[in-house]
Amino acid sequence: MAVEGENLWKSFSQTKWMGARREVISSHALQGIDMQVRRREILGILGPNGSGKSTLIRLMATLLIPDQGRLQVFGLDVVRERRQVRRLINRVSVEASFFKKLTARENLAYAAGLYGVSNVQAQAEATRILASLGLPRDKLEIPLETLSRGQQQKIAIARALLTSPTLMLLDEPTTGLDPTSRRDVQEFILDVRKRHDSTIVLCTHDMAEAERLCDRIAIIDQGRIVATASPEDLISGYGQGGSLEDAFFRLTGLNQKSLEEDPR
Amino acid sequence: MSPIRLELHALWAVVRRNFHLVRRYFGWEVVFLFYNVINTLTIALIAFALPARERDRIVVYLTIGALLWNFLSILFQEVASSVSWERWEGTIEYSFMAPIHRLTYLAGVCLYAVLYGVLRTLVILIAVVFFFHIHLAHADWLGAAMILAGSSLPFIGLGLMGAVLPLLSTERGAQATQVIQGVILLVSGIYYPIRVLPGWIRWMSHLSPATYTLQAARRAILNGEGPLHLLPLTIKLFLSGLILVPIGLAIFQVAEHWAMRNGTLKRNG
Ligand SMILES: Nc1ncnc2c1ncn2[C@@H]1O[C@H](COP(=O)(O)OP(=O)(O)OP(=O)(O)O)[C@@H](O)[C@H]1O
Ligand SMILES: [Mg+2]
Numbered sequence: 001m002a003v004e005g006e007n008l009w010k011s012f013s014q015t016k017w018m019g020a021r022r023e024v025i026s027s028h029a030l031q032g033i034d035m036q037v038r039r040r041e042i043l044g045i046l047g048p049n050g051s052g053k054s055t056l057i058r059l060m061a062t063l064l065i066p067d068q069g070r071l072q073v074f075g076l077d078v079v080r081e082r083r084q085v086r087r088l089i090n091r092v093s094v095e096a097s098f099f100k101k102l103t104a105r106e107n108l109a110y111a112a113g114l115y116g117v118s119n120v121q122a123q124a125e126a127t128r129i130l131a132s133l134g135l136p137r138d139k140l141e142i143p144l145e146t147l148s149r150g151q152q153q154k155i156a157i158a159r160a161l162l163t164s165p166t167l168m169l170l171d172e173p174t175t176g177l178d179p180t181s182r183r184d185v186q187e188f189i190l191d192v193r194k195r196h197d198s199t200i201v202l203c204t205h206d207m208a209e210a211e212r213l214c215d216r217i218a219i220i221d222q223g224r225i226v227a228t229a230s231p232e233d234l235i236s237g238y239g240q241g242g243s244l245e246d247a248f249f250r251l252t253g254l255n256q257k258s259l260e261e262d263p264r
Numbered sequence: 265m266s267p268i269r270l271e272l273h274a275l276w277a278v279v280r281r282n283f284h285l286v287r288r289y290f291g292w293e294v295v296f297l298f299y300n301v302i303n304t305l306t307i308a309l310i311a312f313a314l315p316a317r318e319r320d321r322i323v324v325y326l327t328i329g330a331l332l333w334n335f336l337s338i339l340f341q342e343v344a345s346s347v348s349w350e351r352w353e354g355t356i357e358y359s360f361m362a363p364i365h366r367l368t369y370l371a372g373v374c375l376y377a378v379l380y381g382v383l384r385t386l387v388i389l390i391a392v393v394f395f396f397h398i399h400l401a402h403a404d405w406l407g408a409a410m411i412l413a414g415s416s417l418p419f420i421g422l423g424l425m426g427a428v429l430p431l432l433s434t435e436r437g438a439q440a441t442q443v444i445q446g447v448i449l450l451v452s453g454i455y456y457p458i459r460v461l462p463g464w465i466r467w468m469s470h471l472s473p474a475t476y477t478l479q480a481a482r483r484a485i486l487n488g489e490g491p492l493h494l495l496p497l498t499i500k501l502f503l504s505g506l507i508l509v510p511i512g513l514a515i516f517q518v519a520e521h522w523a524m525r526n527g528t529l530k531r532n533g
Contacts, residue, residue, distance in 0.1 A: 012526070012527050013526075055527075058357075058527075058530070061357075061361055062361060062524075063357050063360070063361060063524060063529055063530070064524055064525075064527055065521070065524045065525050067525075083363055083365075084363075086361060086362065086363035087363040089361075090361075091357075091358075091361065093357070095354060097353060097354030097355045097357065097358060098353065098355060099281070099284075099285065099353055099355060100353060101285065101288040101289065102281075102284050102285065102288060106281070106284045109277065109280065109281075110277050110278075110280070110281040110284075111358065112277075113273055113274055113276065113277020113278075113280070113281075114274045114277055114278075114359065114362035114363075114364060115274075115362060115363065116265045116269070116270040116273050116274065118273075143288070159358075
């Protein structure tokens with residue numbers, strides 16, 4: 001197994017001061033998640049906004065510590081064996097986080113340096129990756145703040161791949177990309193899995209993307225996984241043979257009304 | 265790559281990134297430097313209100329204070345702001361997700377801050393010497409250099425503690441860093457001997473490494489005391505660094521753990 005999570009809980013609390021009175025508001029982001037990701041599989045995570053997808057990704061990325069439960073990446077505990085886990089993973093988040101005044105090359109040099117990848121190798125690799133994602137070369141030499149969101153996102157993808165991660169955590173990597181770029185990135189993800197033997201966890205709001213890329217899809221709602229199955233099984237099991245979107249609505253209760261009309 | 269080389273490689277990546285940032289904000293650098301030079305000159309000019317007999321000595325006395333304070337505040341500010349900067353840009357999750365020891369990351373930030381602080385202080389020193397035609401014939405530079413080297417370790421320890429605050433809260437952390445800096449400025453005898461301080465705060469002077477550094481630097485430059493005289497104090501400063509740095513690192517790691525529990529590393533998404 002690439003990832004194994006058992007009974008994962010995570011809540012966040014925020015302190016609000018109402019005059020002198022202190023009020024702690026806590027929200028439960030994850031409520032008892034059990035999950036498994038097999039080696040070399042692409043697991044999709046679908047769910048409404050605020051359902052806990054990014055939180056789950058952050059737990060796997062060793063950026064958050066679960067309140068309860070156990071999470072292992074390739075048999076290593078994400079809390080106790082954090083540093084070994086970090087060698088195996090990388091993440092692309094929905095917002096491309098960079099030093100915005102620096103150029104793409106400078107940002108990539110920094111990221112590669114942290115993983116012990118030599119700068120020469122990193123720049124050559126990045127040029128190749130970005131060419132295949134259709135980013136003009138001269139865009140690498142100007143401050144990142146002058147690039148469009150989609151172009152920045154492509155650089156974020158290159159940054160994650162430079163370190164040859166065994167487990168790639170992709171949090172909405174194609175949000176904000178044009179259809180062509182989205183297609184490029186999707187092809188690229190499939191290609192990476194094939195060539196690097198990577199395992200990929202992909203959060204997305206794009207049903208077609210999930211259907212196209214994922215071997216299995218986990219649907220998450222209010223911090224709980226409500227179903228995990230292959231796209232075909234999800235559609236036939238919950239979508240009344242229609243589409244993945246139907247299955248999504250049904251499972252996440254957004255379409256409560258039609259559920260009541262047609263209880264299964 | 266061997267583990268040690270991996271860490272060194274990463275350390276260099278952090279230093280290089282910071283110098284890239286300096287280059288991109290060059291306009292600000294020039295402005296800060298200009299302000300620093302003027303500030304140091306105006307402080308040294310205070311001595312010109314004194315009788316000519318004392319003037320030379322006080323000019324040097326004040327300049328040493330201003331230069332060291334300048335160096336210290338750069339160190340403190342750079343270490344603390346590189347954490348708040350990374351939080352602001354959202355890159356902190358990427359930096360902290362890297363498979364390196366936290367000490368490596370922080371050492372990179374500190375090394376950069378020391379190099380950068382030395383560079384900026386040198387420019388100011390040159391400006392001051394040019395402006396005042398100071399005669400420093402009997403100064404013992406070797407002694408002064410030794411003291412500076414010995415004191416950078418405890419200062420780095422303080423810097424690490426300063427970096428913790430922005431990790432806990434971006435905005436209030438930066439504010440708290442300023443307050444701590446202010447206290448150090450007050451109690452370390454930067455522009456006056458600590459005996460002028462009221463008794464109820466003077467005890468704090470003995471806790472600040474800057475107090476000892478300044479006293480020793482003045483003894484070297486004003487009285488021409490050599491390395492041999494200053495060695496015991498240098499060793500003391502160095503040893504205090506050997507205690508302060510691990511404490512700073514430990515506090516940082518506790519704060520990081522806290523941030524990972526409470527989800528305060530992230531900005532959005
Ligand atoms: N660092 C944090 N501090 C406080 N609350 C948080 C934090 N991270 C997540 N949350 C809360 O946890 C819940 C789940 O958030 P999460 O970001 O995991 O959702 P998501 O499924 O990724 O949503 P989206 O589709 O909008 O990206 C939300 O209610 C959110 O407000
Ligand atoms: Mg999200």
